[in-house]
Amino acid sequence: MALIKNREITEDHWVRIDDESAVPAEGGAIVSIARWRKDRAVLAGRNAPIGVELESGDGPEVVADDIVRLDLIAVPFATFRDGRGYSTARLLRERYGFTGELRAVGNVLRDQLPLMERCGFDSFEYAGRTDAAKALKAFRDISAVYQTAADRRASAAALRNHPSKAFSNGTCG
Amino acid sequence: MYMYDEIDQSLVDERVIQFRDQVNRRMTGELSEDEFKPLRLMNGVYLQLHAYMLRVAIPYGTLSSEQMRKLAWIAKKYDRNYGHFTTRQNLQFNWPKLEDLPDILAELASVQMHALQTSGNCIRNVTADQFAGVAADEVVDPRIYAEIIRQWSTLHPEFTYLPRKFKIAVTGSEIDRAAVRFHDIGLIAKRNGAGELGFEVIIGGGLGRTPFVGPTIRDFLPERHLLSYLEAALRVYNQLGRRDNMYKARIKIQVHETGAETFTEMVEAEWAQIRDTAVDLAAGEKQRIADFFRPPRYRASADAEAQLRLQLRDDRNFARWVETNVAPHKVTGYRIANISLKPIGGIPGDASSEQMDAVAALADRFSFSEIRVTHEQNLVLPHVRADDLYALWQTLKSYDLDTPNLGEISDMIACPGMDYCxxxxARSIPVAQQISERFADLDRQHNIGELKLKISGCINACGHHHAGHIGILGVDRKGEEYYQITLGGSGAEDASVGDIVGPAFPYDKVVDAVETLVDTYLDIRTDGERFLDTYRRVGKTPFKEALYGTD
Amino acid sequence: MSQQVLSANRLNDGLVVYLVADDTWSEDIEVSEVAGDEGSVNALLTRATQAVSDQKIVDLYLIEVAVVGGEIRPTKYREFIRATGPSVRADLSKQNYVPGADA
Structure with missing residues (x-):
C-alpha cells in the first residue's frame, strides 16, 4: 500500500497503534476513536503528534471537541461505495475548522481520489490495483468543478464572474 | 436552450478521455467488474439482458434538432437503428458495444450531450415539465432551475456515492406534468404574497417497492437559496441513509421512518449553517443561465387562427389529431404539438433513426429547432404556429407519428420489461401492444377519454404503475408471468398511489381484465367523469366485482 | 440433478454467450456444453472462472436447460428470451438479425 499526500507518493511517518499496545513516546501515532476516548488525557499529553481513526459511519461530531488536539484524523471507507466519509470530511474542514492531516483509509481506489480531495482529504492510504504513480493522474482527470467544496477550487460560476482567473487544469487554490 | 461555454465543454470532453481510460483499465483487468460497475453506471452504461445499454441524458427533456440528429446517427452507426425514450426523459440504446462506448460518448460531447449520472447512486439527470417555457399557466420556466441543479449536481464530490439513487424534478406550473410528488425531491415554483419567486419543496416521494406521495417539507423556499437547501437535504440524507439494506436506503424510507417533521427540522438545521455561504449561485450567474431560456422570436401571422379553423373544418382526421395531441401555447397564434410514440400495437417510447431524423427536420421547419421529451415517453414540438399544424401533421403521418391518442388508453407508459431488462x-411491452390493439378503434378510445395506463415489469416500477389510473405490475409466479392490477393512482397534481384490486391475472387474461375495468367504468360514469374520477367516487367494489364476481 | 449450461455476457460487446466444449464462448445456445452432474457442473465453473480473470466474460451463471429432440432449450422464460432475443422484435432475434444490414 502506498501513501499519497498532497498528490505525491510519500513515506508514512505515522504508525497505527492497536488498542492493546502501548503508545510510543516518540513519533506520530494513530489510535482508534475508542482508545482516544479512553486515554484522551494521556494521549493528548504526549509530546508527539497524535491521530485518531474514526469508525465507519462516525460523523464529525465524535471529535468535535478535540479538533485542536488532533494532528491527524483518519476517515474510513469500508467499501468505496459507502460515501458517508465525503460528508464527514467536508464538515471537519468547513465547519469544525480542522487543519491537520485528513486521511482517507480503507477501500481507497484511484477513481475516487479527486472527489475525496475536493471534500478535504489531503492524504490517502491508496489500496487500488492501478500503480500508485499512475493513479496520481486521477487528480487531473477533470479540470472544471461546478461546486464550492473544501478544496476551495474556483467553481465554474466563480470563474465566469471573474474572467481574469484563467480557467486552468486541476490545480488547487 | 442552454449552450455550453468552454468550461462546460471541457468537462464532457475530459469525461470522455477519463471513461476511455476506465474502459481500457477494465479490458486489461486493472479494474475488476465490481470496481468498474459504479464507474460505467455513472456514465449511463448498464449490462442488460442481451447486451450493454447506454442511457443518454436529455437534461429536463429539452433537445435541439442537431442533438436529435446525433442520436439518430448513433443509433444507425453503433446500435440497431432505434432508441427508446424513457420515463425519465432520457434515451436508451439497447445494443452498444463496450469498446465503442468511449466513441459514442465523444459523439455526444460534440453536440453538448453526455450520459453523466443517468445511473448509479448519485443525483440523477434532473427532469422537468415538458411544456416548460410555453405553458400558459407557468410561474417561471423551470428549466432555468433545472439547469442550475444540473450543473451543481454534476460530479458533486460529496454526493457521488449516496445510499441510493436520487431523483429531482422541477415544475413551474400548478398543473403537474413532471410527477414531482413521486421524486426524491420535487420542486414547484410559486410566488409568495409579496410576489417573490420561490419553491414549494417536496421530499421523500417515490415509486418502487414502497411508493410514497412525497410530503411538502417547506411551503416556500426563496429561489436564491435553492442550492444551499438542496445541499443541506442531500447532506442529511447522505449521513443518515442506510448502507446495510438497499431496499431501505432511499430518502423516502428515511423521511417515513424519521417522520417528515423531524426530518424537516434536521434539514432546516443543516441549512441554517450553510444558507449564507457560497453554495448558492451569484445573481450574475443565475441571470447568465436564465438568458438562455428566453423565448424565441415568435412571428404569429394575423390570419393563422382563421386558416387553422378552415383546415379543422375540412379534414376530420386532422381535427381529431389537433383535439387530442395539440395543447394551448402561451403566445397567441402558436400551439404545442405532441408527437405520440405510441402507434397502435407499437412499442411505447421506441423511435427509429428515420423517425428521429424526421422529427429533427420538423423541429427545424416548424419549432425553432427545439424538441422536448416527456416522462410519458412522447415527443413535443413546443412552438408550432397554428397555421403550420396541418403541414406538420401531414409529414408526421408519413412516419407513423400521427397517432391521435395523447392521454388516452393506448398512450401507455411501459418499461422495457423482460424483453430487455x-x-x-415479466414482459411489459407485449401486454402494452395487446391492450393497444384491443382498443385500436380511435372513436372508442376517445369516448373512454383520459385514462392513464402504466405498466411495469417488476416492483422497481420504472413503468410508474403505482401512478396509473390503471396500473399493471408484472410478477413471476413459479416461472409464469402474472400481472397485478392497481386502480386509482395518479402522477399529476392530484397524486395518489393506486390500490391493488385483487389477485393477479395470467398473461393471456390481463387484456380482458383491462377491458372489463373500462366497460365497468363506462357503465357507471357520470357526465364528464374521467376513469380516475369515477374510481375515486365509487371505490374499488364495482370494479372488483366485475373482475372476480361477487362471491 | 437438472441439466445446466453456463451463460455469461462477453466483456467487449456485452452479448449473451454460452460456454462450449472447446472452451470458446458462443452466442448460440445450441452448441453449448450441457452438464448433468455435480462434477461436470463444477468443471464448467472452473473453466469459466478462468475466462472471467482473462477479461473475456462477465456476469457468469448457470442456467437450467432441457434437451428435447436434440435441441437445448432453457427452462425459464427469461433465459429463453436471452437465448433468442426480445420477443417483441423478431427482426432482432438471434436467428434473423444480420449486423450492419440496417445501417
Whole structure:
C-alpha cells in the first residue's frame, strides 16, 4: 500500500497503534476513536503528534471537541461505495475548522481520489490495483468543478464572474 | 436552450478521455467488474439482458434538432437503428458495444450531450415539465432551475456515492406534468404574497417497492437559496441513509421512518449553517443561465387562427389529431404539438433513426429547432404556429407519428420489461401492444377519454404503475408471468398511489381484465367523469366485482 | 440433478454467450456444453472462472436447460428470451438479425 499526500507518493511517518499496545513516546501515532476516548488525557499529553481513526459511519461530531488536539484524523471507507466519509470530511474542514492531516483509509481506489480531495482529504492510504504513480493522474482527470467544496477550487460560476482567473487544469487554490 | 461555454465543454470532453481510460483499465483487468460497475453506471452504461445499454441524458427533456440528429446517427452507426425514450426523459440504446462506448460518448460531447449520472447512486439527470417555457399557466420556466441543479449536481464530490439513487424534478406550473410528488425531491415554483419567486419543496416521494406521495417539507423556499437547501437535504440524507439494506436506503424510507417533521427540522438545521455561504449561485450567474431560456422570436401571422379553423373544418382526421395531441401555447397564434410514440400495437417510447431524423427536420421547419421529451415517453414540438399544424401533421403521418391518442388508453407508459431488462420479472411491452390493439378503434378510445395506463415489469416500477389510473405490475409466479392490477393512482397534481384490486391475472387474461375495468367504468360514469374520477367516487367494489364476481 | 449450461455476457460487446466444449464462448445456445452432474457442473465453473480473470466474460451463471429432440432449450422464460432475443422484435432475434444490414 502506498501513501499519497498532497498528490505525491510519500513515506508514512505515522504508525497505527492497536488498542492493546502501548503508545510510543516518540513519533506520530494513530489510535482508534475508542482508545482516544479512553486515554484522551494521556494521549493528548504526549509530546508527539497524535491521530485518531474514526469508525465507519462516525460523523464529525465524535471529535468535535478535540479538533485542536488532533494532528491527524483518519476517515474510513469500508467499501468505496459507502460515501458517508465525503460528508464527514467536508464538515471537519468547513465547519469544525480542522487543519491537520485528513486521511482517507480503507477501500481507497484511484477513481475516487479527486472527489475525496475536493471534500478535504489531503492524504490517502491508496489500496487500488492501478500503480500508485499512475493513479496520481486521477487528480487531473477533470479540470472544471461546478461546486464550492473544501478544496476551495474556483467553481465554474466563480470563474465566469471573474474572467481574469484563467480557467486552468486541476490545480488547487 | 442552454449552450455550453468552454468550461462546460471541457468537462464532457475530459469525461470522455477519463471513461476511455476506465474502459481500457477494465479490458486489461486493472479494474475488476465490481470496481468498474459504479464507474460505467455513472456514465449511463448498464449490462442488460442481451447486451450493454447506454442511457443518454436529455437534461429536463429539452433537445435541439442537431442533438436529435446525433442520436439518430448513433443509433444507425453503433446500435440497431432505434432508441427508446424513457420515463425519465432520457434515451436508451439497447445494443452498444463496450469498446465503442468511449466513441459514442465523444459523439455526444460534440453536440453538448453526455450520459453523466443517468445511473448509479448519485443525483440523477434532473427532469422537468415538458411544456416548460410555453405553458400558459407557468410561474417561471423551470428549466432555468433545472439547469442550475444540473450543473451543481454534476460530479458533486460529496454526493457521488449516496445510499441510493436520487431523483429531482422541477415544475413551474400548478398543473403537474413532471410527477414531482413521486421524486426524491420535487420542486414547484410559486410566488409568495409579496410576489417573490420561490419553491414549494417536496421530499421523500417515490415509486418502487414502497411508493410514497412525497410530503411538502417547506411551503416556500426563496429561489436564491435553492442550492444551499438542496445541499443541506442531500447532506442529511447522505449521513443518515442506510448502507446495510438497499431496499431501505432511499430518502423516502428515511423521511417515513424519521417522520417528515423531524426530518424537516434536521434539514432546516443543516441549512441554517450553510444558507449564507457560497453554495448558492451569484445573481450574475443565475441571470447568465436564465438568458438562455428566453423565448424565441415568435412571428404569429394575423390570419393563422382563421386558416387553422378552415383546415379543422375540412379534414376530420386532422381535427381529431389537433383535439387530442395539440395543447394551448402561451403566445397567441402558436400551439404545442405532441408527437405520440405510441402507434397502435407499437412499442411505447421506441423511435427509429428515420423517425428521429424526421422529427429533427420538423423541429427545424416548424419549432425553432427545439424538441422536448416527456416522462410519458412522447415527443413535443413546443412552438408550432397554428397555421403550420396541418403541414406538420401531414409529414408526421408519413412516419407513423400521427397517432391521435395523447392521454388516452393506448398512450401507455411501459418499461422495457423482460424483453430487455435484467431486473424484470415479466414482459411489459407485449401486454402494452395487446391492450393497444384491443382498443385500436380511435372513436372508442376517445369516448373512454383520459385514462392513464402504466405498466411495469417488476416492483422497481420504472413503468410508474403505482401512478396509473390503471396500473399493471408484472410478477413471476413459479416461472409464469402474472400481472397485478392497481386502480386509482395518479402522477399529476392530484397524486395518489393506486390500490391493488385483487389477485393477479395470467398473461393471456390481463387484456380482458383491462377491458372489463373500462366497460365497468363506462357503465357507471357520470357526465364528464374521467376513469380516475369515477374510481375515486365509487371505490374499488364495482370494479372488483366485475373482475372476480361477487362471491 | 437438472441439466445446466453456463451463460455469461462477453466483456467487449456485452452479448449473451454460452460456454462450449472447446472452451470458446458462443452466442448460440445450441452448441453449448450441457452438464448433468455435480462434477461436470463444477468443471464448467472452473473453466469459466478462468475466462472471467482473462477479461473475456462477465456476469457468469448457470442456467437450467432441457434437451428435447436434440435441441437445448432453457427452462425459464427469461433465459429463453436471452437465448433468442426480445420477443417483441423478431427482426432482432438471434436467428434473423444480420449486423450492419440496417445501417
Amino acid at each position: 435484467a431486473l424484470a420479472n
